Amino acid sequence: MGTQGRTWPARALALLAAALFWQASTVHAQESASVPPAIARTAGELAALLAEHCPLAPANDIAAFERCREALRGSDALRARLPQIVLWGRQSAEPQASLAASTLTQLSPDLWTQLYAPLFMFNGRYQVEWVAQENHYLVRLETAFRNRLPPGQYPTPFWHDAQKWRTYQHANGLLLWLQPQTGSVHVAQFTSRATTPPLQDVEIIARRFGGQWLWTDDGGRTQPAVAAFDGMYRPENPFLPKLERQYRDLALHLRDAQCTACHAPDNSQHMQRPVLLTTPAHAAGEIDRLIRAVREDRMPVDAHRRPVALSADAKAWLLESATIFGDTVRAARDWESPATTPSAAADAAASE
């Protein structure tokens, strides 16, 4: 607080100078002068890479979406800026709401880069500022949302909540909150209340929620495809059949232990930091924490958040299926990483 008080006049002058500079120039970035060079550079790099990989395209352009996903998946620069857990959600409808009071879903960085971030498109324009109340730098990126992709291209059917789907469709800002010490993205949010207009006109699409987080389409394919293994990994990945089988086994145990009743997108327990376990991708992203929570008897809990003891057998089966699944997820991921030669990994898979 003290520091804040002392630096304020200097910051006010700097802001004024920045505002005058802004008026006189047509640069893409608007930075208040209180932003240190390292943070300004990070903000610029993030904005540039998102615009390069995920430029504006028609909101139903599947090929553009795929290119963006593929590029973000392979982006070490983006990955290096993400924490162990990305907190992701809508900016609160309450304009003054703090991040602490906002509902933010916990996502593994892989999940966020592959399933959530690519749904947005960018033009490279952004603003960066210091937000004293949050003790974070805020990068506001201009954006538009891909609202007319097939339903299986969204990691969860966002339209189960009309308000949430509306905000996604009208999104005109992506907010990246950078930690001052590390410059890494601590929280990511989307908003339909940015001051800049959406990057293109939005043709609103109404969707009906079928009542299930995971479903099978007419062609017999598991949906949402992006959150199923054939959507996450290359078709040649030798671990795909095993993953399918092992996931099905784990999912039964998660259901029996009530895990998926609470850890679902409708967030029936009103968690402030929900964890999702309802799709293969989400379960894979949380597998290590899932195992730890069960092993340490912290999960499942009851409606009052008191731990509920599983029978010894149920706990053992759940842990066994989770461990087997987790090992295969790791192997499948390693196979996908460019450092691995596909033939070596295929040999390894065959020998198990």
Ligand code: HEC
């Ligand atoms: C009655 C609702 C409910 C059930 C059932 C439930 N959870 Fe949770 N879970 C929660 C809540 C609430 C939290 C947040 C805990 C907190 O931080 O207060 C949580 C947090 C978690 C976390 C993240 C925090 C951590 O400890 O790492 C994991 C992982 C998790 N649960 C896994 C499971 C698994 C696996 C099951 C089933 C065996 C399960 N949960 C069953 C409500 C539930």
